[in-house]
Amino acid sequence: MSKPHKSITAQDVADHAGVSRAVVSRALSDKGSIAPETKTKVIAAARELGYQVNFLAQGLNRKRSQLIGVVVARIKDPFRSSLLEGLIHMIQRRGYQALVTEVNSDKELEATMRQFTQFRVSGVIVTSGQPPATLVNECVQFKIPVVGINRELDIPLVDFVCSDNQQGAVLATDHFLKWGCHRFAWLNYAGSTWAGVQRGLAFEQALESAKVGPHSVQQVIAEQDGYEGGEAAALAFDLSQGLPQGIFCANAQLACGFLDGMRQRGFDAPKDFHLIGFDNTPQTAQYSYRLTTLNQDIPALCSEALNCLESRNKSPNQAARLIKVPVSLVVRYTSPVINLG
Template sequence: MGDEQQRPDKINTSPDHRGVTSADVAREAGVARSTVSRCLSGDGRISEETRQRVLETAERLGYQINQIARSMNRRKSDLVGLVTSGLQDPFRVQFLHHLISAIQKIGYRPLVIDVSEPEHMSRSMLHLLQYQVAGVVVTSGSPSPEIGQHFIRRNVPVVLVNRAGLLEGADVVNCDNEAGGRLAAEALLAAGKHHLGFLNMSGGTYSGNARGEAFVAAIAPRLASGEVRFTPLGCRSADYDGGFQAGLEILGRPDAPDGIFCGKDHIALGLMDAARFELGLKVPQDLAVVGFDDITASSQRAYDLTTIRQSAQDLAELTVSRLARFMTGPDGRGMKRAVLPVELIRRTSA
């Protein structure tokens, strides 16, 4: 007869808390379960008539594919791990927002891991492997080489964003810190300032250091000629409070800089507020300030900060395109470096 293919022990009649499976659809449409699978995935040779009937049946029963089971079979899920921390950094949040959109757009789902404590970094990244992730984006922290090996062995692509990029086998996407530092220098020099400073978190991050070094390199000729002076500056945290505190200390000194480049916009905002409201300085007359990132607050009327813009959206799309190259295509990987252009946004703070 041929209509006894399905064992009748799992009819799934009562509307209990199980989902509708492809077997239910198959039985209802009078075909084999494998035919349902082929209809949905699109490959295989199925007659148009059968395909229509199956799709209609699936729709009618409200069939939702079980991604867990599919991932099990494929030995690869459609999750992309996002390793991040410090959602207090508004640029990172903006980037994350676009990253999530971009990942969804190519049919994957973001699995966010927050690693606020650096010592949990390795453990958290290994956790991602437990979910058979298709790829990983690291926006915070520095994965150890040992961890990198695990991902290489499992053939899972990793993209580092605005990181040093020492990890073997991982792609790197950076904004153009060098151009940014140079543009900042030009802006401050054009404003006629002669005592420059670079303010960033003490110890510093990879990005911050790169920006500072490029800044110094750009003013080197004028330094050599004695035309301008340079003072390296430090703050305790890379946020508003860090900038504010640093401003109180630095700007209170008799011989304070009159033009400061900050490693991040938020630092610059704190610095500006300390200068204007606590020390009575005028911006940009007494103090010119340049930031980096162009977060939304920088364009607000109360700040109107001159800054180096890196587009969070472009950065996200670049990141995802790098990732997609490995996830969808054949395997292969490669320490490729992509650089995102930056742009000077002229406002009134410099």
């Protein structure tokens, strides 16, 4: 029991079934020709001995492991954890395993992606940071597909899957206008993600298309991301011009924080302003917020990302794809009803 437990190999199965090791490999992989009865015999032997293939040896031989590298940052952020959950779920569902690394700087990202190549991963999914060109080239040379989520960059042979920020901005703008808003604000944080910046530009553009002049749009840049950033932005908000009626937030955390910050100053939505945030996180649905949000279709994002990886695995040199996933407006109260009693 305390002996090193010689692990059983394909050779053991071969001996037990009275065939050669090559036959075992064929019986279990459905590759090559094999007699049906020997196949069942080998499978029975494998099951009896509890044989399981050594993934390291398999990967070494195939020059490819069944791992998929996932790059994330700030996992505890609600949207990112939902996305990560969806990715891991989809990765397992398709027969891979998720090698997850958290990075907080581009330097870490570089070291991380190097380790991915050392594990001969079948693909890399980047949800945070900008993949450095040198490492991407390394992956490309190893024929390792790379896909980015919620960002679009012009990198040869790298695909991107992205929620449709333009569509989201139009949906939000139309909703604001339906409510009769004519003054607006855009809330983001300094050093925002690529997606955040894009949403801001799309919002400007959507307002412009609706003949709303740029002087009617107030830009608010919080000092930091997340709930705390939004709250601080609300507390520091310049009210000398009054409150804009339509406020659009780059993400849900900022929106929740902004709302709570405004409540501390005696304002609330929708009584005093209207609020729409990106990312339909669970918290936005809760009674204390009931925020109108733009829902990102996480299952679709994950599914498309893996489609890209598998597609590029088959034909590595196809042109880079950019897949936009539609978003949908989830209309809620955009404000809680508090202290009913």
